[in-house]
Amino acid sequence: MKLLAPQPFTLEGDRRAVLLLHGFTGSTKDVKKLGQYLNKQGYTCHAPMYRGHGVSAEEILKYGAKYWWEDVTRGYHHLKGLGYEEIAVVGISLGGVFTLKVGAEFPVKGVVSMCAPIKRKSKDGLFERLYNYARTYKQFEGKSEEEIEKELEELRNLPQNAIEEIQKMIQHTSDEIEEIHAPTLVLQGKLDDSLYQESAPFIYDTVETDEKELIWYQNSGHIITLGKERDKVYEDTLHFLDELEWSESAKMSKLHA
Incomplete structure (x- = not known):
């Protein structure tokens, strides 16, 4: 069975724009x-x-962090091209790393980094994540267990350049965090792996802004946007965005601007 890939999305609201980045x-x-949720509160996402x-x-391994960073920057410029001048950036996991990189390299109103592995010192664990994803995906495709095991073994023998690139990009971004001067919100699940729990306070301590906050979610693991405390995550993100110094014109609908 061929599975349909999720698609990019744009939800238009007022002139306050939010770039959302996945993991x-x-x-x-x-x-x-x-x-x-944010769009219902007026934000363009x-x-x-x-x-x-x-x-x-197998498709993921054909690319790498430099391609994905291009996709992120293209997303930022997509919003600019639509006429949005004021943009906040929100991301989770690897998207949280990309969020920090956007905050360091582009003008943004605010930064929300969720469960970002910025303290990752090696590529260990990245292939395991890909491997587990591959198994689940192949099961959803309806393949037999024998076929899945054969393809997983072949996956192990594919070039790992994409995995190595991720680690290099994370290290480079770690060195850039002190360039972030925009208001910053760091969100972290308390049940997440230790790598992520160590990363959250590092990000909070390193960003060069006095307008920053670190929030822990006691009953959440890694993808907190889909976890049992997701409603609180949404509310905290909205509160942070609402407190940013958006211009009055940014709060107007594009249709009436």
Whole structure:
């Protein structure tokens, strides 16, 4: 059975724009409900899909962090091209890393980084995530267990350049965090792996802004946008965005501007 890949989405509201970024092996489904929630409160939301994502693990390995960063920057410029001058950026997991990179390199109103593995020192664990994703995806495709095991073994023998690129990009972004001067919100699940729990306070301590906050979710794991405390995550994100210094014109609908 051929599975349909999730798609990028744009939900237009007023002139306050939010760039939403998903994680490694994830898709726009990671941030779709959050985007819909923010859009109901007036925000314009755009979420790009990284190349190779939303389909097979083999497709993901054909690309790498430099391609996905291009997809992120294209998403930022997509909003600019639609006429949005004031943009906040929100992302989870690898998307949280990309969020920090956007905040360091582009003009943004605010930064919301969720469960970003900025303290990752090696590529260990990244292939395991891809491997587990591959197994689940192949099961959804309806393949036999024998066929799945054969394809998973072949996956292990494919070039791992994409995985290595992720680690290099994370390290580079870690060195850039102190360039972030925009208001910053760091969100982290308390049940997430130790790598992510160590990363959250590092991000909070390193960003160069006095307008920052770190919020922990005691009953949440990694993808907190879809977890049992997701409603609180949405509310906290909205509160942060509402408190940013948007211009009065940004609060107007594009239709009436």
